[in-house]
Amino acid sequence: MDLILEATVDQPRRAVVLLSGGLDSATVLAIANAEGYETYALSFSYGQRHTVELAAAHRVARQLGAARHIVFDLGMRAIGGSALTDDIDVPHHDSVDQLDSSSAPITYVPARNLIFLSVAAGWAETVGATDIFIGANALDYSGYPDCRRPFLDKFEEAATLGTVAGADGGMKFRVYAPLVDLTKAQTIQRGLELGVDYSITHSCYDPGPSGQACATCDSCLLRKRGFEDLGLTDPVLSESVNT
Amino acid sequence: MDLILEATVDQPRRAVVLLSGGLDSATVLAIANAEGYETYALSFSYGQRHTVELAAAHRVARQLGAARHIVFDLGMRAIGGSALTDDIDVPHHDSVDQLDSSSAPITYVPARNLIFLSVAAGWAETVGATDIFIGANALDYSGYPDCRRPFLDKFEEAATLGTVAGADGGMKFRVYAPLVDLTKAQTIQRGLELGVDYSITHSCYDPGPSGQACATCDSCLLRKRGFEDLGLTDPVLSESVNT
Numbered sequence: 001m002d003l004i005l006e007a008t009v010d011q012p013r014r015a016v017v018l019l020s021g022g023l024d025s026a027t028v029l030a031i032a033n034a035e036g037y038e039t040y041a042l043s044f045s046y047g048q049r050h051t052v053e054l055a056a057a058h059r060v061a062r063q064l065g066a067a068r069h070i071v072f073d074l075g076m077r078a079i080g081g082s083a084l085t086d087d088i089d090v091p092h093h094d095s096v097d098q099l100d101s102s103s104a105p106i107t108y109v110p111a112r113n114l115i116f117l118s119v120a121a122g123w124a125e126t127v128g129a130t131d132i133f134i135g136a137n138a139l140d141y142s143g144y145p146d147c148r149r150p151f152l153d154k155f156e157e158a159a160t161l162g163t164v165a166g167a168d169g170g171m172k173f174r175v176y177a178p179l180v181d182l183t184k185a186q187t188i189q190r191g192l193e194l195g196v197d198y199s200i201t202h203s204c205y206d207p208g209p210s211g212q213a214c215a216t217c218d219s220c221l222l223r224k225r226g227f228e229d230l231g232l233t234d235p236v237l238s239e240s241v242n243t
Numbered sequence: 244m245d246l247i248l249e250a251t252v253d254q255p256r257r258a259v260v261l262l263s264g265g266l267d268s269a270t271v272l273a274i275a276n277a278e279g280y281e282t283y284a285l286s287f288s289y290g291q292r293h294t295v296e297l298a299a300a301h302r303v304a305r306q307l308g309a310a311r312h313i314v315f316d317l318g319m320r321a322i323g324g325s326a327l328t329d330d331i332d333v334p335h336h337d338s339v340d341q342l343d344s345s346s347a348p349i350t351y352v353p354a355r356n357l358i359f360l361s362v363a364a365g366w367a368e369t370v371g372a373t374d375i376f377i378g379a380n381a382l383d384y385s386g387y388p389d390c391r392r393p394f395l396d397k398f399e400e401a402a403t404l405g406t407v408a409g410a411d412g413g414m415k416f417r418v419y420a421p422l423v424d425l426t427k428a429q430t431i432q433r434g435l436e437l438g439v440d441y442s443i444t445h446s447c448y449d450p451g452p453s454g455q456a457c458a459t460c461d462s463c464l465l466r467k468r469g470f471e472d473l474g475l476t477d478p479v480l481s482e483s484v485n486t
Binding site for chain 2: 045070071072073074075076078079080109110111112113114115117118119121122123125126145146148150151154155157158159161162163164166167168
């Protein structure tokens with residue numbers, strides 16, 4: 001086989017971990033590390049209106065000890081369709097009660113996790129891995145179909161059939177989504193047990209000029225409520241942090 | 244549903260067509276047009292060592308009348324693993340008899356069609372389409388698992404489950420690979436019937452400084468043999484064309 005693979009049999013098990021720099025993916029990176037993987041953190045630059053989350057991803061990858069961290073450029077703006085990549089206003093709310101999880105939010109990026117996972121599968125194949133970790137959660141946004149387990153299961157099969165490692169090498173791609181059925185509070189609880197420092201993460205869809213969280217977008221409200229459910233305050237919403 | 248879709252019920256059936264600017268994808272674009280689709284041609288800029296193929300893609304899209312043509316940036320170099328994206332020499336041969344299709348060639352890009360199709364699914368969702376055309380061929384390179392029908396079938400299911408249009412909208416994504424079982428000669432025959440001008444296509448993996456085909460890489464040899472099987476000469480290998 002002519003494929004250039006970096007792995008050898010003596011190396012630890014490797015996994016590619018999708019890392020946005022947000023609360024969920026930071027937790028997932030900590031979980032993959034705790035499970036003994038050598039972690040390959042993968043972030044995307046995809047025409048977000050704010051790149052402050054990539055800075056957070058760098059901080060998280062470094063602090064949690066990822067073996068490598070790369071940023072993959074994706075020209076998502078070319079295909080449009082979302083408030084996160086287009087010039088569409090991100091919705092803000094007065095309280096978490098106004099969140100509507102019954103349909104795809106305006107922040108839905110078409111086929112985003114399909115694209116992200118596909119790139120992860122490509123990188124995984126290059127570094128000799130077939131395990132991919134993703135912070136998908138089916139509860140926060142039930143309107144995101146690509147955050148549900150049936151999709152992730154089917155993706156595993158597609159990646160297995162669509163790569164040399166899988167189709168010819170007999171390896172099976174696996175997509176681990178350890179947060180898929182957790183509430184935000186449960187995710188935070190798990191991350192705190194693993195020592196995740198949430199003050200360096202960034203989840204806000206619409207940060208201020210110096211990168212501070214807005215506290216009123218869906219993403220901010222979800223994590224705010226998660227901390228509150230544990231009797232805690234989200235560290236990125238306290239005034240002294242998040243610069 | 245908050246998704247921003249461009250399509251309305253009065254519009255013709257739309258399809259996204261993967262268009263590299265090579266012989267196969269030009270033929271597929273002509274086929275999709277002939278089947279009555281309004282075609283959305285999608286090319287990728289992914290760190291190829293030569294961008295001459297994107298110029299060919301523009302020519303082909305224009306000449307065959309695609310409704311739109313976009314180039315999507317993919318930072319494939321970041322994940323490495325192929326002579327097409329890394330600084331690895333493309334193999335050259337004295338004749339077509341030296342082609343080896345028993346394993347993945349060094350020009351294999353990890354998970355390429357998985358990534359390409361995922362982006363196609365995202366764009367399709369944005370323009371209100373669920374049909375995707377790809378020039379995959381299982382004969383030319385039996386070492387490319389992502390050119391085989393079992394992978395394409397599984398991808399259809401993954402895309403359906405991973406998008407709002409599919410999972411919630413009841414649409415079914417379809418991947419059409421009309422060349423999948425054709426010989427190169429059969430592909431060319433079909434394209435000529437549809438009026439494809441192969442002189443404006445570009446398939447070479449290792450073009451010269453002014454973009455001319457090398458005539459000795461795997462890709463050049465495959466199409467050269469295809470034309471010869473029909474008693475023709477590949478127009479890009481005649482000295483007066485391909486600038």
